[in-house]
Amino acid sequence: MTTALLQINDAQCQRAGDLLFAPVNLAIDKSELAVIAGPNGSGKTTLLEAVAGLSTLSSGQRLYQQSADINLWLQHSHYLGHKLGNKGNLSCQENLEFVAHINETTVNQQQIASVLNSAGLAGYQHQYASDLSAGQKKRLALSRLLLLNKTFWLLDEPFVNLDHAGCDWLYQVIAAHITRGGVVILTAHDQKKIHQLAHHHITLVAAIEEHSA
Amino acid sequence: MRFWALFKRDVLVSWRKKSNIYQPLVFQLLIVTMFPLGLGAGAQTLAKVAPAVVWILALLSTLITLENIFKDDYEDGSLDLYVLSGMNLYLATLSKASAHWVTTGIPVILFAPVIAVLMHLPEHTYGVLLLSLLLATPIFSLLGTVGSALIMNIRNGGMLLSVLVMPLLAPVLIFGAGAVLETSLGNSARGHLMLLLGCTVLSLTLAPLAAAAAIKINLE
Amino acid sequence: MNRIVKFYHEMGSPPSFYRITRHWLKPMLFLAIVLTLYGLIDGLFFAPTDYQQGDSYRIIFVHVPAAWMSMFIYAIIGIAGIITFVWRMKVAEAVMMACVPIGALFTVITLLTGMLWGKPMWGTYWDWDARMTSELILLFLYIGVMGIYSAYEEDPRKAARLAALVAIIGLVNLPIIRYSVVWWTSIHQGSSISLMGGSNGIKDWDMLRPLLVMALATKFYFIYSMLSRAQSYLLKTESKKQWVKQVIKKELSGDQS
Numbered sequence: 001m002t003t004a005l006l007q008i009n010d011a012q013c014q015r016a017g018d019l020l021f022a023p024v025n026l027a028i029d030k031s032e033l034a035v036i037a038g039p040n041g042s043g044k045t046t047l048l049e050a051v052a053g054l055s056t057l058s059s060g061q062r063l064y065q066q067s068a069d070i071n072l073w074l075q076h077s078h079y080l081g082h083k084l085g086n087k088g089n090l091s092c093q094e095n096l097e098f099v100a101h102i103n104e105t106t107v108n109q110q111q112i113a114s115v116l117n118s119a120g121l122a123g124y125q126h127q128y129a130s131d132l133s134a135g136q137k138k139r140l141a142l143s144r145l146l147l148l149n150k151t152f153w154l155l156d157e158p159f160v161n162l163d164h165a166g167c168d169w170l171y172q173v174i175a176a177h178i179t180r181g182g183v184v185i186l187t188a189h190d191q192k193k194i195h196q197l198a199h200h201h202i203t204l205v206a207a208i209e210e211h212s213a
Numbered sequence: 214m215r216f217w218a219l220f221k222r223d224v225l226v227s228w229r230k231k232s233n234i235y236q237p238l239v240f241q242l243l244i245v246t247m248f249p250l251g252l253g254a255g256a257q258t259l260a261k262v263a264p265a266v267v268w269i270l271a272l273l274s275t276l277i278t279l280e281n282i283f284k285d286d287y288e289d290g291s292l293d294l295y296v297l298s299g300m301n302l303y304l305a306t307l308s309k310a311s312a313h314w315v316t317t318g319i320p321v322i323l324f325a326p327v328i329a330v331l332m333h334l335p336e337h338t339y340g341v342l343l344l345s346l347l348l349a350t351p352i353f354s355l356l357g358t359v360g361s362a363l364i365m366n367i368r369n370g371g372m373l374l375s376v377l378v379m380p381l382l383a384p385v386l387i388f389g390a391g392a393v394l395e396t397s398l399g400n401s402a403r404g405h406l407m408l409l410l411g412c413t414v415l416s417l418t419l420a421p422l423a424a425a426a427a428i429k430i431n432l433e
Numbered sequence: 434m435n436r437i438v439k440f441y442h443e444m445g446s447p448p449s450f451y452r453i454t455r456h457w458l459k460p461m462l463f464l465a466i467v468l469t470l471y472g473l474i475d476g477l478f479f480a481p482t483d484y485q486q487g488d489s490y491r492i493i494f495v496h497v498p499a500a501w502m503s504m505f506i507y508a509i510i511g512i513a514g515i516i517t518f519v520w521r522m523k524v525a526e527a528v529m530m531a532c533v534p535i536g537a538l539f540t541v542i543t544l545l546t547g548m549l550w551g552k553p554m555w556g557t558y559w560d561w562d563a564r565m566t567s568e569l570i571l572l573f574l575y576i577g578v579m580g581i582y583s584a585y586e587e588d589p590r591k592a593a594r595l596a597a598l599v600a601i602i603g604l605v606n607l608p609i610i611r612y613s614v615v616w617w618t619s620i621h622q623g624s625s626i627s628l629m630g631g632s633n634g635i636k637d638w639d640m641l642r643p644l645l646v647m648a649l650a651t652k653f654y655f656i657y658s659m660l661s662r663a664q665s666y667l668l669k670t671e672s673k674k675q676w677v678k679q680v681i682k683k684e685l686s687g688d689q690s
Contacts, residue, residue: 083290101218
């Protein structure tokens with residue numbers, strides 16, 4: 001019996017009634033990074049969404065601190081998917097304020113400014129999110145992680161849309177989070193550098209068709 | 214706090230996107246112009262159908278705004294933010310409905326007298342008209358959250374939303390437009406308004422449950 | 434008692450449901466056809482002429498059973514919807530979705546025959562009386578359930594769960610709709626003569642007999658049609674499961690022998 005902080009046991013997901021991948025197991029502890037790999041359509045996003053709690057695992061379970069309680073898990077995790085969650089006609093500051101308040105965190109202007117600053121969005125505080133470039137939108141979404149102080153970061157293709165400098169920045173952010181005792185689970189298909197840093201590698205393989213009645 | 218955070222954000226988003234607010238009102242003006250053109254401009258003719266027209270316009274103009282209540286959030290991913298914040302979905306739905314009511318329902322109520330004047334609605338019915346809309350517009354917003362949650366990841370779900378919501382709105386229309394009609398005929402509208410109030414209370418308790426269930430299924 | 438429990442459990446699993454109900458189709462269809470023929474001949478030729486409505490009342494032998502079925506089936510959809518929604522039972526899901534088109538069909542038949550009857554009786558094909566209006570709204574409810582299902586068709590599981598939710602919402606609202614419509618018509622018009630209504634209700638056994646026979650016939654037709662639809666629904670949505678493959682294999686070899 002392992003006592004890892006987060007355990008994922010025999011997790012499987014379905015899309016349109018078909019099992020996507022063979023059962024996945026993961027036991028991850030503080031200061032660790034897991035990378036989920038697999039070809040397009042193998043179910044990386046679906047798995048991450050289910051682990052995050054947005055959808056449900058069709059079989060298997062997620063145990064956080066040995067408990068399946070979803071609310072406890074949600075308190076300590078943050079998911080960032082393909083859809084970034086920025087509101088186009090809210091400013092960067094308003095977007096971040098909303099995220100903080102909805103997570104019952106209080107923030108002040110200075111915190112937001114410094115977070116935006118470290119995300120390379122200094123001076124964009126009062127710009128509408130819709131005015132940002134694709135890369136900047138991604139940076140805005142990622143800057144939520146710095147604001148929210150959650151242990152678990154679940155990131156779906158976080159390096160997509162970022163330029164070289166952005167990738168380096170994110171790499172540092174992830175490394176720093178792990179050093180601080182944080183946990184990161186991310187999907188990536190083309191990032192050798194992040195694979196080197198990872199403690200756990202999950203490669204999704206297609207599910208074998210069920211043969212029992 | 215979460216309730217207000219979501220409410221504040223939604224009101225702000227709608228306020229910035231002005232079309233959300235004036236679209237239903239322009240729609241009402243456009244359609245109300247068609248009535249004298251098609252029916253004849255006689256004040257008596259118009260006054261006779263006025264209770265129904267004012268009411269149906271308020272309903273239809275709200276109906277066209279319902280689709281986006283959850284759809285926008287689903288598409289830009291901000292739905293994930295509040296679903297994953299651990300916020301109670303019942304509360305989230307209630308917050309979305311309140312914001313929709315403030316940005317659509319209230320303008321529609323305030324605009325109703327304009328349409329009423331154009332339709333020659335008898336003046337002594339204005340009080341009941343406003344009261345009936347005050348009771349009914351929250352129902353529109355609440356049922357709207359249900360409809361919108363059901364169709365949030367369908368393209369062109371607007372028509373389907375109308376089909377889903379219309380049967381539920383039939384009693385509201387009967388009691389609401391009926392209240393104005395009875396008043397214009399010189400009868401008491403008490404019974405109508407009480408029943409309408411019943412509908413408001415019922416949808417306030419049940420609609421967020423249904424919407425929350427629809428969101429959960431849709432995210433599965 | 435044990436056999437009932439066992440039967441209940443078997444009906445909950447798709448393969449046993451299929452295995453058991455497969456043999457019910459032919460007798461049900463047979464009963465439906467025989468009873469319909471008997472009911473129609475009895476109703477159209479032997480039942481006495483109504484002293485008030487003449488021969489045009491005879492449409493009730495189709496109209497009234499269809500109207501009963503349209504509401505009865507919605508109730509079943511609602512119950513199956515609750516089971517689908519709460520316990521995620523596959524068979525309930527199949528039954529629910531199988532019921533929807535049949536119920537919609539009976540609703541349309543009710544509306545059409547009501548209109549045909551309305552012309553000689555009211556002098557108009559359509560009258561916004563409480564029954565016709567609520568029947569029309571019932572049709573919208575059916576269309577809503579079908580609409581939400583077909584919108585999500587690529588994911589049958591989700592489609593069925595959402596359709597179940599829509600059906601439950603409809604079931605909760607049906608009494609309110611019904612009450613409001615009856616109340617509305619009672620204010621705006623005196624109660625109009627209606628089929629089966631008031632003083633000219635059916636008392637004569639010779640009239641009642643074909644009506645009851647037709648009511649039975651529609652039930653058997655419903656069971657037949659619902660089961661065959663539910664079976665093909667299960668075969669389709671479980672097409673990758675082993676039991677379906679075995680069924681297909683059996684059917685094929687059965688054809689050859």
